[in-house]
Amino acid sequence: MKIAVSSMGKDLNSMLDVRFGRCNYFVVYDTEGGLVKTVENRGQMSGGGAGIAAAQQIIDEDVDVVITGNMGPNAFNLFKNSDIKVYRCGSIKVETAVQLFKEGKLEELTQAGPAHAGMGMGAGRGFRGGR
Amino acid sequence: MELTVISGKGGTGKTTIALALSELVKDAVKADCDVDAPNLYLFYDGRDIRKEYFYGEKKAVIDKKFCSGCNECEKVCQFDAIKDSKVDFFKCEGCGACILVCPHSAISLKEKKTADVYITQTNKGIISRAQMEVGSEGSGKLITMLRSNARKFADGNALIIIDGSPGIGCPVISSITGSDAVLIVTEPTQSGLEDFVRVMELCRHFGVIIFACINKYDINEKKAEEIENFCRKNDVYLIGKIPFDDTVMKSIKELKPIVFYEGSKANQAIRQMWDNICKYIKYLNQ
Amino acid sequence: MQGWVWEQVGDSEGEDKLNIAILSGKGGTGKTTVSTNLSTIIGANYIDCDVEEPNGFIFLNPSQIKREEVYVDYPVVNSSRCTLCGQCAKVCQFHALVRTKKDIMLFEKLCHGCHACGIVCKHSALTFRKRTIGIIEEGQYGNLICKRGILNVGEPMAVPVIRRLLKNLPTGTNLIDCAPGTSCNVVSSLQYADGAILVTEPSSFGLHDLKMAVQLVRSFNLPFGVVINKHNTEDDRIQTYCEKENIEILGVIPYRREAAEVYSSGKMIVELPEYKEIFEEIAERLREVFPWNLQ
Numbered sequence: 001m002k003i004a005v006s007s008m009g010k011d012l013n014s015m016l017d018v019r020f021g022r023c024n025y026f027v028v029y030d031t032e033g034g035l036v037k038t039v040e041n042r043g044q045m046s047g048g049g050a051g052i053a054a055a056q057q058i059i060d061e062d063v064d065v066v067i068t069g070n071m072g073p074n075a076f077n078l079f080k081n082s083d084i085k086v087y088r089c090g091s092i093k094v095e096t097a098v099q100l101f102k103e104g105k106l107e108e109l110t111q112a113g114p115a116h117a118g119m120g121m122g123a124g125r126g127f128r129g130g131r
Numbered sequence: 132m133e134l135t136v137i138s139g140k141g142g143t144g145k146t147t148i149a150l151a152l153s154e155l156v157k158d159a160v161k162a163d164c165d166v167d168a169p170n171l172y173l174f175y176d177g178r179d180i181r182k183e184y185f186y187g188e189k190k191a192v193i194d195k196k197f198c199s200g201c202n203e204c205e206k207v208c209q210f211d212a213i214k215d216s217k218v219d220f221f222k223c224e225g226c227g228a229c230i231l232v233c234p235h236s237a238i239s240l241k242e243k244k245t246a247d248v249y250i251t252q253t254n255k256g257i258i259s260r261a262q263m264e265v266g267s268e269g270s271g272k273l274i275t276m277l278r279s280n281a282r283k284f285a286d287g288n289a290l291i292i293i294d295g296s297p298g299i300g301c302p303v304i305s306s307i308t309g310s311d312a313v314l315i316v317t318e319p320t321q322s323g324l325e326d327f328v329r330v331m332e333l334c335r336h337f338g339v340i341i342f343a344c345i346n347k348y349d350i351n352e353k354k355a356e357e358i359e360n361f362c363r364k365n366d367v368y369l370i371g372k373i374p375f376d377d378t379v380m381k382s383i384k385e386l387k388p389i390v391f392y393e394g395s396k397a398n399q400a401i402r403q404m405w406d407n408i409c410k411y412i413k414y415l416n417q
Numbered sequence: 418m419q420g421w422v423w424e425q426v427g428d429s430e431g432e433d434k435l436n437i438a439i440l441s442g443k444g445g446t447g448k449t450t451v452s453t454n455l456s457t458i459i460g461a462n463y464i465d466c467d468v469e470e471p472n473g474f475i476f477l478n479p480s481q482i483k484r485e486e487v488y489v490d491y492p493v494v495n496s497s498r499c500t501l502c503g504q505c506a507k508v509c510q511f512h513a514l515v516r517t518k519k520d521i522m523l524f525e526k527l528c529h530g531c532h533a534c535g536i537v538c539k540h541s542a543l544t545f546r547k548r549t550i551g552i553i554e555e556g557q558y559g560n561l562i563c564k565r566g567i568l569n570v571g572e573p574m575a576v577p578v579i580r581r582l583l584k585n586l587p588t589g590t591n592l593i594d595c596a597p598g599t600s601c602n603v604v605s606s607l608q609y610a611d612g613a614i615l616v617t618e619p620s621s622f623g624l625h626d627l628k629m630a631v632q633l634v635r636s637f638n639l640p641f642g643v644v645i646n647k648h649n650t651e652d653d654r655i656q657t658y659c660e661k662e663n664i665e666i667l668g669v670i671p672y673r674r675e676a677a678e679v680y681s682s683g684k685m686i687v688e689l690p691e692y693k694e695i696f697e698e699i700a701e702r703l704r705e706v707f708p709w710n711l712q
Contacts, residue, residue: 050272052513168626265636320681320683
């Protein structure tokens, strides 16, 4: 399975970045064979909809699990729709985060946290936001 | 902790109050996210220690070398931004639809600089601010950058005060999402009340703690009471009532935060308000 | 008058309209106060383009209100034709579309309605429907027309409402009360303007933001003048700046607590005789400075 971790740096030794939508990189670890791929997060460069841009990348990479700190409702709903599980973790080494996940010690995110600087607030048509 | 100060309506005294609050806390980091009218730095003898260009928009550019004048681009543009094979810079939204239909690949999207982003060092802490290019849009991306620059300079438990923009559109949304609390500064006028309601709805929508304060409340005590009742009915914590005070105009003229004027009624009321905010936050964290 | 150059601005809507934009740079300087009161003095229609926080109707309180919804397009995916190739999501500059493992998901608030996704789709799987983002209201104040746009709370883009509002302006003189600042909302309003009135206040904020507004109207080549609101006799920095820049001052409105109280109850300040006279003088200056026929 492929595990993507939001990261400040490019490899397993880097620190996890608690922001999902505007983190610097995603470190994608493949449990089959232990291959590591680094993806530069396109969400950082987005005017708006950063979480969405980041989520699209993750989906395109065929990731099964995401480990991050906070995730807004847009990205969260996208992952729910794609059956990609999201786990929460604090600011530790990416490598350690993956290890904790394997040991079943990470908490699964079942609902979205507050959105960071951005808009959209939920996915799909018909969402009027507050009305 | 991040506290965003907004107002819905312009001119209620949001910046005066944001400024005053940041003066009451040692080394508070200030993020001036009112990017259309960034006035915070005028109060300080600051020194810009960092400056970078911010590219916030893309605009279509037609290369005359390859353009045949077929007008396919004009037909497809939903924003009336192309006429006679020329792109109207202000109308173009950078969607790229024209690029898709151009048979000669004569069009490209070019990044346009929309602001200068600064870190300004003052004797009372950092100001993270931007100076927009006139006519440019302040986007969520820019606000995020200003807030993340502020965070970089705020070590650990420092307070970050975000001076937000008026209105309820996307720059305001970007100023409040992810904040710990929002302080809405309103005034006792019919306009103030109506705009307060709208911006409060917005904050409700984003699930942040909402504080409100009525500035210049004694200009119209009846209206002030209306606002108070509204807050009570809607679970908004009315955390301050600042009286009208001529000293405020003086402080703006002299470019000195109101908290330096000892005899000022507004000064005392703002200090009391900050006290209330701190008490409430402490209570919530128990 | 000497100093500013004005060219015969091509009136895109026809010669029977004169559109004057009222803007300020800074919020709260008195754009709405000036535009609503001035419209009654010169007999101009009032158009409230501050669609995020429209306040003008409070003072004019127009009657016989007609409403109209403002629509924007959004894409709808026909799942029987969609192959999930993801080209639509790739081409969208605003991240409004995402290709998930199952389908194409739309974030409508991010959608600009540009149709790029529809253009790129090779399987004719996209059609467009309309959704509402706000309303336009029109009413009467005596024989003056009052119009305004209201953006729905939570909608991030005001420009489509502003464009809809300004596309069909009534004949005669229209005072366009703009949003605060100098951003895209104001820029969209200025595209329909023949001239501008910049409202400022005598403070460092006021001057700082006035300069931005001046830059903007100059880039549109619009003839303009300045009104100084909330004036107290000591501070003359605005006058000094205007003199240096050869900018016409149309009028000076003094700051009085009495006026602030009238305003705070939602009434027109021209009910106070002193202010009525001041606005009549501004109207006079307008006729001199903008050499068109103001009725």
